[in-house]
Amino acid sequence: MASLISMTFEQTTFVLAGDTPGSATTLYSYTVGPQDAPVKVHLQAALHADEQPGTMALHHLLVMLRDADAMGQLRARFAVFPSVNPLGLANWSLRTHLGRYDNTTGVNYNRRWPDLYAAVSGAVGGRLGADPRANVATLRHAVRDWIDGQRPRSAAEELRLAVLRSAHDADIMLDLHCDNDSLKHIFTSPELMPGFRDLADWMGAAATLTAEDSGGGSFDEVLPQLYRQAARANPDKPIPMAAETATLEYRGQADVFDEMGLADAKGLFGFFAGRGLIDADPGPRPASAPAATPFEATEVLRVDRPGLLAYRVELGETVKTGQPVADLIAMDGPQAFIARTPVLAGTDGFVLSRALGKYVPRGGAIAKIVGTQPLVSRSGGYLLED
Structure with a gap:
């Protein structure tokens, strides 16, 4: 000491x-x-x-x-x-x-x-x-x-x-x-x-x-x-x-x-x-x-395939369910580096966070959207990103 x-x-x-x-x-x-x-x-x-x-x-x-x-x-x-x-x-x-x-x-x-x-x-x-x-x-x-x-x-x-x-x-x-x-x-x-x-x-x-x-x-x-x-x-x-x-x-x-x-x-x-x-x-x-809002009301938005992110929203921006938050540019397949797949918000709320690295793997978290109503997909489980 x-x-x-x-x-x-x-x-x-x-x-x-x-x-x-x-x-x-x-x-x-x-x-x-x-x-x-x-x-x-x-x-x-x-x-x-x-x-x-x-x-x-x-x-x-x-x-x-x-x-x-x-x-x-x-x-x-x-x-x-x-x-x-x-x-x-x-x-x-x-x-x-x-x-x-x-x-x-x-x-x-x-x-x-x-x-x-x-x-x-x-x-x-x-x-x-x-x-x-x-x-x-x-x-x-x-x-x-x-x-x-x-x-x-x-x-x-x-x-x-x-x-x-x-x-x-x-x-x-x-x-x-x-x-x-x-x-x-x-x-x-x-x-x-x-x-x-x-x-x-x-x-x-x-x-x-x-x-x-x-x-x-x-x-x-x-x-x-x-x-x-x-x-x-x-x-x-x-x-x-x-x-x-x-x-x-x-x-x-x-x-x-x-x-x-x-x-x-x-x-x-x-x-x-x-x-x-x-x-x-x-x-x-x-x-x-x-x-304050329950953490269960915050969506951790994930992607179902790898790709390059092109965000459509800024931090703090309000979004609606189904609204595109980002596009995911394909990095393989027949439309590699051409196809863009929208990534959609799963709840109404505002964008609290985004991914700093824009190349993301399948399952990667790309945003948190803070809503007010607890989500069924978030009840009784692991609420954190990792």
Whole structure:
């Protein structure tokens, strides 16, 4: 461990043992704010290591938090991981960064996070009572004990445990990502809306998509699932949803620009100041973001053959069911490089994201269309792209 301290602003380094000789790497984080603050905030970016807009935003936010700390304005304890996946930063092949998947296992870095209630239910049995705050503390203590008792078998497991150790007792946990080519949007749990409406406003989100379980074991669902499952397993005990968590999608992968990151950091700072977690003027209240919609109402539009995309619509454009979103130019067959097949919208809504790469394989996702009515094809299944 190593640290640099100014007021309560501290940098921490954690060395992840490599799986092969010479492959150890370092995870950097910062903590800032009073140790005894009643609220803990965990912020992280680039869990998908090839998604860098969030890192740019946290670069700017760290300076704002450091300066606010020096002026004694922080009313929460912040843990900040500007690039939370150093393992993925090393995943390069033929001059291309492939930071979404563990090269060894093929597992998406933001999938298959542990079911914490299943891990601790035996330890908390009989210890929950009539005090909701005590019940939350009991659950958090059990999770910390479980983390401390794990023996990681790989660098990827070691990284996950290090991140969970910071996040498990957070009151607010924000995981900063981006899409391929996209407008800003949020993924969160339905119980957290409309309470998180202020976050959507400050972010300037074009959409807030909600799901209890998107099917992939994403990091933002770990803590809500802990409290939700504990409450359902113990209906006679008061167990609140004690963590506000969300995945924040900051546009697309190419949108890593200083001015954008600064604006995003100002939005986060305004959100925290508006919550009273920073004793500073949050600035003018932003415009209201659209109301949340169930993630099941968002179509992930896919193609049924390979080809070259020629989009007919822009991001944010409203479309109707059956309207062509793009043409797919054939790249084989008797009409190769001549034939064009329209790709049609399957719902009414607006175009939230598109594919940055225009050559797509069969089954490739080319757009998300945000509607308002849940789709039969999206019920009870895997809601994510991969």
